[in-house]
Amino acid sequence: MRVIKTSIITGNTASMDLDITEVQLVAWRQGGLIQDVMPHLSADEREFLISGVTPAEWDEHMRDWDEWATQPTITKEYENDCNAA
Numbered sequence: 411m412r413v414i415k416t417s418i419i420t421g422n423t424a425s426m427d428l429d430i431t432e433v434q435l436v437a438w439r440q441g442g443l444i445q446d447v448m449p450h451l452s453a454d455e456r457e458f459l460i461s462g463v464t465p466a467e468w469d470e471h472m473r474d475w476d477e478w479a480t481q482p483t484i485t486k487e488y489e490n491d492c493n494a495a
Contacts, residue, residue: 411435415462419471426458 411432414425430448438447444456454465463472 413459415458417462417464417467419461419463419467422467424458424462424464426455426464428455428459430459 411428411430412425413428413430414423416423429450434447438444438459444451444460448456448459451459454468457463457468458465
């Protein structure tokens with residue numbers, strides 16, 4: 411099924427061919443968890459369906475977030491600063 415969405419990040423409209431049925435789409439829209447209703451979709455495909463964000467937009471706009479999110483909550487430098495105070 412061709413899905414057309416508008417990105418919540420850029421406002422650009424894009425389309426993607428997704429291997430989903432109308433029944434799956436309705437089940438998700440009625441509150442089913444996307445990973446349960448459409449377990450065969452990739453993370454990129456699920457993200458597009460949810461937010462309209464394409465893989466290219468994610469790479470461009472969320473790269474810093476991905477790096478930040480994988481950092482430890484408390485770094486050694488922060489611990490050292492706290493202990494020195």
